[in-house]
Amino acid sequence: MSTVSFNSVRTVVVTGAGGLIGSYLVGSAFRWVAGWRVVGLTRHELDLTDRSAVEELWQRLKPEAIVHCAAISKAVACRDNPELARRVNVEVTGHLTDLASASGARLVFISTDHVFNGQQGAYTETDPASPLTVYGETKVAAERLVLAHERHLVLRTSLNAGLSPTGDRSFVEELILAWRARRPLTLFTDEYRCPIPAAVTARAIWELIRTAPSGLYHLAGQERLSRWDLGQLMASFYPELEPSLKPGTLRDYGGPARAPDLSLNCDKVRRHLSFQLPGFRGWLQRQRGIPVKDLWRPDNEAI
Ligand SMILES: NC(=O)c1ccc[n+]([C@@H]2O[C@H](COP(=O)([O-])OP(=O)(O)OC[C@H]3O[C@@H](n4cnc5c(N)ncnc54)[C@H](OP(=O)(O)O)[C@@H]3O)[C@@H](O)[C@H]2O)c1
Structure with missing residues (x-):
């Protein structure tokens, strides 16, 4: 692992700028990396599978x-079209890694807790990958391509909370859409993640580009919460939607395999951040009193 100083960063490209995390990066850049030229690319502006256009x-x-x-970021979409998932999640990442490596640029690749099967929980960076899904497999393959080169970063994150430009990417939006449609929701009491506000993820990424030695890091919220806990927490912020939730358990679930505990240990990344990674519940409690429309702003003052 090598330490590289990236204090000279001036132009940064953000792919997936039309998605959840990319839009938070672009929307918060003025606050965390004022003076840098940040170029956000949506799929509409550049299809990353078009190699010559990318070059x-x-x-x-x-x-x-x-x-x-940028990624095919939903497990169902990857399962339904594994060829596309491999092309976008693996081949595109490999291509960008080669371009960055050849020109001395640093690449930060956003990966996922779904590289694990969830049988253990509190995963560290040294635990072996064990994906259950095509999505997880493509991310593991892409991580290997990135980490084969010096100077790059792989950041595995968990459920990110926020509002995306398309209104349908985050778990917050999934809940809101279901409640608006009066669709009843069953949420597992025994499936765990470490949710984090996307605005916090963005702040951390802006710091880590400059401060973190190359390698693999876990970047998630400091509290392990069940899907049921999360649903209840979010319901308390949207009473006007008359949220309807039912607790369920993986024991009664008959669908494709799910990972019960994808909680991440983030001790390693913490050493390179100037701020504490929050627990999701505590973070939300500190937001009480601010209008819900401001809760998910990329430049939320409380981040
Ligand atoms: N959000 C989370 O909770 C979470 C958790 C763990 C890891 N991650 C990872 O973090 C990264 C960002 O996630 P996200 O939630 O921001 O995902 P997202 O909202 O789905 O955004 C991904 C973006 O990539 C774009 N894209 C797909 N194919 C492309 C192509 N061929 N060329 C250019 N752009 C393309 C998509 O465009 P279209 O919408 O037009 O298809 C979308 O705007 C992903 O790698 C994801 O796997 C996210």
Whole structure:
């Protein structure tokens, strides 16, 4: 593992800028990396599977860093179209890694807790990957491509809370959409994650580009919460939607395999951050009193 100083970063490309985490990065850049040129790319602006268009843009922008958020990010979409999932999640990541490596730029790849099967929980970076899904498999394959080169970062995150430009990407939005449609929801009391506000993820990424030695890091909230806990917490912020929730258990679930405990140990990344990674419940409690419309702002003052 090598330590590289990236204090000279001036131009950063953010892929997946039309998605959840990418939009938070672009929306908070003025606050955390004022003075940098941050170029957010949506799929509409550049299809990353178009190799020659990507290379042409790279030559034009000559970025010092790239935060690669673009992905087929839903497990169901990956399962339904594994060929596309491999092309976007693995091949595109490999291509961007090669471009970054050849030009001395740093690549930050956003990966997932779904690289694990959830049988253990509190996973550290040294635990072996054990994905259950095509989504997880593609992320493991992409991580290997990135980590084969010096100077790059892989950040595995968990459920990110926030509002996306398309209104349908985060678990918060999934809940809101279900409640608006009066669709009853059953949430597992025995399936655990470490949720984190996307605005906090974005702040951390902006710091880690400069401060973190190359390698693999877990970046998630400091509290392990069940899906049921999460649903109840969110319901308390949206009473006007008359949220309807029922507790369920993985023991009664008959669908494709699910990972029961994907909680992440984030001790390693903490050493490179100037702020405490919050627990999700505590973070929400500190937001009480601010209008819900401001809760998920990328530049939320409380971050
Ligand atoms: N959000 C979470 O809770 C979470 C948790 C763990 C890990 N992650 C990882 O974090 C990263 C960002 O997640 P996210 O939630 O921000 O995902 P997202 O909202 O689905 O955004 C991903 C973006 O990538 C774009 N994209 C897909 N194929 C593309 C292509 N061929 N060329 C250019 N852009 C393309 C998508 O465009 P379209 O929408 O137009 O298809 C979308 O805007 C992903 O790698 C994801 O796996 C996210």
